[in-house]
Amino acid sequence: MSDTTPSQQDFAATVEQLETIVERLESGELSLEDALGAFEQGVRLTRDAQQRLDTAELKVRALSEDSEGRLNVTPFAGAESPQDDTEEGKETPPW
Numbered sequence: 047m048s049d050t051t052p053s054q055q056d057f058a059a060t061v062e063q064l065e066t067i068v069e070r071l072e073s074g075e076l077s078l079e080d081a082l083g084a085f086e087q088g089v090r091l092t093r094d095a096q097q098r099l100d101t102a103e104l105k106v107r108a109l110s111e112d113s114e115g116r117l118n119v120t121p122f123a124g125a126e127s128p129q130d131d132t133e134e135g136k137e138t139p140p141w
Contacts, residue, residue, distance in 0.1 A: 060095050064088055 055063075067088040070076060076084060112118045 057095065057098050060091050060098075064091050064095070067091070 067084050070084055071081060071088075107117070110118055
């Protein structure tokens with residue numbers, strides 16, 4: 047097990063560590079005890095990553111809402127398909 051706890055590493059490192067754990071588990075070369083330990087570590091990392099994603103989503107929503115709490119959706123620069131003029135100004139759900 048690593049000395050770095052999930053809270054001390056960035057999101058990309060957490061995902062990379064999860065991918066390594068999955069590869070080890072899928073290899074079938076771990077003993078039952080090692081597989082259970084890797085699985086437990088994977089669950090902890092997954093929960094940490096999900097919490098980080100949830101926090102990031104809340105921050106994005108807070109930054110994207112207007113004064114009345116409606117989502118203020120702005121397309122990314124260089125969006126592939128231009129928006130129809132009739133759709134401009136309408137609220138678009140984030141999904």
